[in-house]
Amino acid sequence: MNKFHSRLLFAIIFLIIIVFLCMGFMLGQFISSVITYSETHGISAEKTIQQVWIALIVCLGIALVIILSLIVRITTTYTKPIDAATKAVKELAKGDYRARTYEDPITATGLLGQSINIVARNIEEMTKSYEMQHDRLHTLIENMGSGLLLIDSKGYISICNRSINEIFKINQDDLIDQLYYEAFSQKEIVKLVEEIFMTERKLRRQLHLMIGNEQKDFEVYATPILGSNVEWKGVVLVFHDISDLKKLEQMRKDFVANVSHELRTPITSIKGFAETLLDGAMNDREFLEEFLTIILNESHRLQVLIQDLLDLSKMENKGFSLNLSRVNVKELLENSLRMLRSKAEEKDIQLELTVDDETTVINGDMDRLKQVFINVINNSLSYSPNKARVSVKATNLVDYVDIQIIDTGIGIEENELSRIFERFYRVDKARSRNSGGTGLGLAIVKHIIEAHEGAVHVSSKVGEGTTVTIRFKKGISSKKS
Template identity: 45%
Template structure:
């Protein structure tokens, strides 16, 4: 496209051509007059000079001869005069043309600089803005309206750049929000093709973005329940919330799906947005809560029922029998003591599970901890005619809370005694391994089924419920033990064989 400067140049060249043409025509018309006058004046002057020369020389020339001589001289000189006149006329024309060109050039240069260049620059800037280059600016070097035009274009450019920057910031924020949200998100256009998915969605459903972008939602092998939710929103144009179970690989995950239509500011239908929350962990925690309430209720119901039953029996007259009275009171005392132990361990477990729970870590002797724990369980050991086998080549210093460590190992040794038959041995070993002090507590008891080993640290879980109650256990001991070991940055391992016994291996960090 021709610029204004080019168009002005062409216009001025045409103007120059017209001026020169007019000038040529005018001077062409004036040329004969100019030449005739010039020749006449020159001839008259020459004639007078010739007459004067004849008179000065005293030549005897008749009038007729004089006229012939003058005529001959006039004819000879006219050609020279005409040639001279042409040269003068041409020089004058060239001079005038150069003057005209100089004036026109000056005027044209001024006009281009003042009017054409600012407008051309503004035009180029506007074209750059139209292409999306909002950093382009026009030179504000014109005058009058051209200056105002340049300033207006620059203001427009700055506004467009600010708007673009704000839009980019908003887009970046939205993208960051979508990519970092914990739930899966998928946007489906009005044609049913996928336009937006976030990383959580791609990871959860094992998809590749490039492979599904632009494809129909029915063609990417989504679970049937999700497809039905999308179809429902498309058909009814209403939001829907639904819980589904989705099998991904060998794992079943519980999801809450929320699908809603996406409508623009002017009511234009844009598509469907789908948000999928993974509620598997929430459902697991809810089930744990329900199990906990049920277990606590069950654990409390049994001793309370016993206390109530024996109390009613005594009130009905059994108290008159002294032997029966003492027997029933002993049972009531044991059951109330069991309730008290259950409440204490519930409070202890609640305290340990609280966020921010910590233990007082100091350097302590592992040998002293084990010996004290063995002393505390010695009475129960003697009741069952059992014995300890202790293998402690040397003392081992560890980092831990002595009171909490006593609680851990007393519980483990007590469990080994309670779940072992009479006349057996509980073996305790101490050694060092990879920066840990290691304690093994091994019994010759009933053992644990392999499928039940992962669950023995759950609250109220018992391998043998009847035997646990008879031993006075609450089902919370190992749950407390596990939390306390983790608070020490330690670990516990269980090895068991049904009918042969169980070995608990505890690792506590060394200094």
């Protein structure tokens, strides 16, 4: 029983005592008056007193009923609503914002309950809105592609998202509530945060970080967090991984440098021999024919390079179509080898073809596939010594056709195998340029094979030779590369 109930009960008991004392005093006075009146008029005092007692008992009973009714009324009107309101407020204090109390728009306690319910409903709506916003913000932070880090004014990490964990290979639990200079071993990050703390200015900086055994590049946005009264709240850092962009930028630079170099060589030759002829060498018939032949060869080399660049550009931009038809594998390989027989004979290289099923066919572009095999077989011939052997084998499988080009040439270092399909990459730069290669052949080969939904694999041992395995499906689903 609370203090309010105790005080109310005490007040009611005190009121009843006062009422009964008053009634006792009035009863004494009344009985004294009745006795005096009876003695004066000769009426029996005992009978009169008996009647008075009966009347008084009835009156006391009625008074008791009235008092009990008042008690019930007071309890119903005030005590129970206040109990309900107290219980509801306690539930609200515990965080149960669905708690409600008794409402009565007439009585004061009912109005109190109504006000409590209004407050409860408002708190519930605000809580739901807050939880919704919190969930949205949490989902956004956790699933954003960039890493986010929040450091409070004391230097402790208070928020980090999933991308930070993936970038730095650190468990989230190991970062939260850690000092930033203890959590990160990269000095560049520590210096950046310290600079923000000292200058209180936004920064945008590219960082080259060593993470484990891997080097990565990041675009980092760092900004201080200031309150409404310019109160220092902390620092926010956002890490954008730009490693791939850096690689693409380097590839672009390398591509421009390689194209410039490849174009400069034939142009320089053409210009030099033309100037020599204009200086008087054209009068010598022998020199004239020799120099014109060199100019013609260099012009052809320049034309091939430009055509390869155009083809590669179309393939990389997915701007070329395959003219699909039913291609007989044996016929395709025979046509490709026929164009390379003379080169093989010049080097006394044994060129062999083995097809285990002469009826095997694939869906493909005959001209593009011929371009693939001429490039690959020509490479095998170029990198094989005299009197070597180059074998071409076609194996018919259930759903695929495997075609292998096997040579006994110089081979390729293992660390170079993953790069041989890059544009302008050369295993033996001197030999490639002397043989007239552009450095784009294998890059074009890879794009054509992928356009046919095929795959290419290269295995090699230095001094023993190289095997190129090309696999095609017996049917492809698209006519666009």
